[in-house]
Amino acid sequence: MTIAIxxxxxxxxxxxxxxxxxxxxxxxPLGLAFTGFFLAPLLILAVVSxxxxxxxxxxGFAQWIKFLGDPFYWKVIFDTLKLxxxxxxxxxxxxxxxxxxxxxxxxxxQRILLFIVVLPLLTSVVVRTFAWIVILGREGVxxxxxxxxxxxxxxxxxxxxxxxxxxxxxxxxxxLMLLPLLSVMSRIDxxxxxxxxxxxxxxxxxxFRVILPxxxxxxxxxxxxxxxxxTTAFISQSVIGxxxxxxxxxxxxxxxxxxxxxxxASVAALTLLISVTACIAAISLIGRKIxxxxxx
Amino acid sequence: MITxxxxxxSTAAGSRARGNTVDLEGIVHRxxxxxxxxxxxxxxxxxxxxALLGPSGCGKxxxxxxxxxxxxxxxxxxxxxxRSIDDLPANRRNVGIVFQNYALxxxxxxxxxxxxGLAARGIGRAARAPLVxxxxxxxxxxxxxxxxxxxxxxxxxxxxxxxxxxAVEPSVLLLDEPFSALDKGLRxxxxxxxxxxxxxxxxxxxxxxxxxEEAMSVADRIAVMHKGRVEQYDTPSAVYDRPATPFVNSFIxxxxxxxxxxxxxxGGSALIELDAGAVLAVPVEASIAHGMRVQVSARPxxxxxxxxxxxxxxxxxxxxxxxxxxxxxxxxxMRDGAGIKLSDRRTDSLPAVGAALHCGxxxxxxxxxxxxxxx
Numbered sequence: 203m204t205i206a207i208x209x210x211x212x213x214x215x216x217x218x219x220x221x222x223x224x225x226x227x228x229x230x231p232l233g234l235a236f237t238g239f240f241l242a243p244l245l246i247l248a249v250v251s252x253x254x255x256x257x258x259x260x261x262g263f264a265q266w267i268k269f270l271g272d273p274f275y276w277k278v279i280f281d282t283l284k285l286x287x288x289x290x291x292x293x294x295x296x297x298x299x300x301x302x303x304x305x306x307x308x309x310x311x312q313r314i315l316l317f318i319v320v321l322p323l324l325t326s327v328v329v330r331t332f333a334w335i336v337i338l339g340r341e342g343v344x345x346x347x348x349x350x351x352x353x354x355x356x357x358x359x360x361x362x363x364x365x366x367x368x369x370x371x372x373x374x375x376x377x378l379m380l381l382p383l384l385s386v387m388s389r390i391d392x393x394x395x396x397x398x399x400x401x402x403x404x405x406x407x408x409x410f411r412v413i414l415p416x417x418x419x420x421x422x423x424x425x426x427x428x429x430x431x432x433t434t435a436f437i438s439q440s441v442i443g444x445x446x447x448x449x450x451x452x453x454x455x456x457x458x459x460x461x462x463x464x465x466x467a468s469v470a471a472l473t474l475l476i477s478v479t480a481c482i483a484a485i486s487l488i489g490r491k492i493x494x495x496x497x498x
Numbered sequence: 499m500i501t502x503x504x505x506x507x508s509t510a511a512g513s514r515a516r517g518n519t520v521d522l523e524g525i526v527h528r529x530x531x532x533x534x535x536x537x538x539x540x541x542x543x544x545x546x547x548x549a550l551l552g553p554s555g556c557g558k559x560x561x562x563x564x565x566x567x568x569x570x571x572x573x574x575x576x577x578x579x580x581r582s583i584d585d586l587p588a589n590r591r592n593v594g595i596v597f598q599n600y601a602l603x604x605x606x607x608x609x610x611x612x613x614x615g616l617a618a619r620g621i622g623r624a625a626r627a628p629l630v631x632x633x634x635x636x637x638x639x640x641x642x643x644x645x646x647x648x649x650x651x652x653x654x655x656x657x658x659x660x661x662x663x664x665a666v667e668p669s670v671l672l673l674d675e676p677f678s679a680l681d682k683g684l685r686x687x688x689x690x691x692x693x694x695x696x697x698x699x700x701x702x703x704x705x706x707x708x709x710x711e712e713a714m715s716v717a718d719r720i721a722v723m724h725k726g727r728v729e730q731y732d733t734p735s736a737v738y739d740r741p742a743t744p745f746v747n748s749f750i751x752x753x754x755x756x757x758x759x760x761x762x763x764x765g766g767s768a769l770i771e772l773d774a775g776a777v778l779a780v781p782v783e784a785s786i787a788h789g790m791r792v793q794v795s796a797r798p799x800x801x802x803x804x805x806x807x808x809x810x811x812x813x814x815x816x817x818x819x820x821x822x823x824x825x826x827x828x829x830x831x832m833r834d835g836a837g838i839k840l841s842d843r844r845t846d847s848l849p850a851v852g853a854a855l856h857c858g859x860x861x862x863x864x865x866x867x868x869x870x871x872x873x
Contacts, residue, residue, distance in 0.1 A: 391599065391601060393597045393599060393601035394601050394603060396566070396568050396588070396595070396597075396601070397595065397597060397601040397603075397662075398603075398614070398618075399567075399568070399587070399588040399589045400566055400567075400568075400588055400589070400591075400593055400594070400595045400663075400672075401589075401614055401615030401618055401662070401663075401666055402589050402590070402592070402615055402618040402619050402666060403589055403614070403615075403618040404589060404618070407617075407618055411603075411614070412603060415605045416604070416605060
């Protein structure tokens with residue numbers, strides 16, 4: 203045994219370089235796939251965006267200048283990021299209390315709640331999107347109730363509105379908020395809540411001073427996932443939002459597959475990538491600041 | 499109970515000099531159909547440390563949670579200073595509690611942890627700072643006030659937990675297995691520290707523990723719990739020397755249980771013939787009757803060895819000699835092959851392994867006698 207260990211140590215010392223390479227070989231399949239199917243297309247995208255004409259013959263930044271010089275496109279960028287922030291806000295407002303209910307519930311109820319929360323992930327995107335059309339439509343469930351109760355003189359306009367879209371996305375994206383939140387919150391030591399109460403704190407103080415600061419990592423994880431997912435939710439955006447609400451994914455689709463202006467589509471795609479990444483960076487920066495502020 | 503010394507100490511700390519009595523009256527707590535706490539009544543004197551001692555699942559932690567207000571008992575009353583606190587929620591009971599894992603708020607510094615209870619009581623930021631400093635001084639941790647809990651040692655974390663609990667000037671201090679996460683060496687230091695602070699602040703304290711040595715060294719009185727009931731509530735020495743039940747007898751300290759039969763009964767004492775071959779005259783309870791099968795509890799330190807035989811001595815053979823610092827434990831074989839343990843001061847003249855000797859009770863020994871369940 204001793205000899206074997208000594209031999210192993212010698213081997214490691216002598217061929218450290220090769221060993222390092224051997225370990226990295228395990229990551230090679232993923233690395234190759236990532237390079238071939240993600241990095242390379244991204245590079246192509248960047249190259250295509252640097253052509254002036256739709257036939258991709260003249261190098262130049264005309265499309266970037268056109269895109270960034272047009273207030274219409276700025277509004278599309280703004281609307282897309284706003285949609286993401288609204289969805290994040292709504293999922294936090296609905297999801298955080300739900301997480302508190304979940305943590306306080308008995309195990310049997312916890313299983314039922316978790317199933318309801320995860321349900322959107324288990325249904326086909328087409329089914330859940332059309333289900334929302336049934337709910338939000340002129341003759342839909344909500345309007346049926348509103349008209350029956352006489353709450354409004356005419357059916358409410360919910361489909362093809364930002365409100366309706368945020369409502370649907372809130373349900374669709376809820377698992378992405380709740381799963382990281384629950385995994386962090388269920389690890390909070392229950393004695394901390396007891397200690398807080400014994401020290402004389404009301405439930406609100408315990409919530410804001412103990413539970414909330416300690417759930418910030420989960421909350422941030424949820425916010426990032428929901429933001430990234432809702433700003434790029436092409437099907438929900440186009441089916442529930444319709445043609446009147448233009449977001450970057452729809453714009454990219456129009457430019458690439460309807461107008462065949464690939465350089466402009468590339469510019470829009472890169473803009474989406476950069477602006478969403480920038481927002482995510484900002485959210486996590488703010489999250490860390492909040493966490494530190496609440497701590498201090 | 500308040501000595502001049504303690505009064506001076508607590509006045510020096512600027513705190514109240516008196517504790518509060520805690521009375522439990524017929525506490526019952528059921529989890530589902532199970533009685534975790536079964537009709538427990540205890541009176542804890544002001545300024546006293548009472549230990550709830552028992553194996554896991556005996557209901558001691560549930561009882562502590564009832565007193566703290568984390569769970570509502572199924573029946574019975576909790577009185578502090580003669581007033582019922584049953585209708586008060588946990589945050590208005592004014593109890594200080596130190597948890598087994600300390601439960602320090604991990605995102606707050608040492609000073610913020612200590613300030614937490616003060617802030618919850620509406621004490622302003624400016625007024626809090628000197629109080630926090632004072633209580634950190636009391637546990638000698640002022641230098642670490644800006645550290646996070648994960649940046650200090652286990653013993654230091656416990657002192658922070660203590661300072662945090664003391665800072666709100668609680669009417670009762672509850673300690674839930676506070677020493678079990680500490681190294682053995684540190685444990686004794688912290689036991690002394692807690693006792694010192696409890697005296698200094700004149701606090702009534704309740705300690706939950708499964709460690710009998712800890713209960714013996716820290717508590718003024720021990721409630722030995724078994725299956726949700728209190729089997730005995732008495733001073734440490736009384737619980738050790740005069741165990742009320744066989745459970746208390748076997749849970750506190752080590753003991754040899756020697757089966758035998760009562761062959762004579764006179765006044766307060768009985769003549770017992772041990773199966774291992776000796777006849778003893780021992781004082782017994784009134785419930786021990788003539789002819790009864792009994793077991794005699796012999797603590798290792800109550801036994802001694804003799805070279806010569808006598809009617810009240812058991813013939814034994816020395817099986818093993820284990821030196822343990824100042825004492826030595828001898829494992830002896832009786833005639834029937836069963837083993838008994840004897841402990842004695844370690845001297846140079848310990849008997850040799852294999853020596854045939856005679857084992858009897860010391861003159862000052864008071865063996866307990868319990869009826870043997872015949873089934």
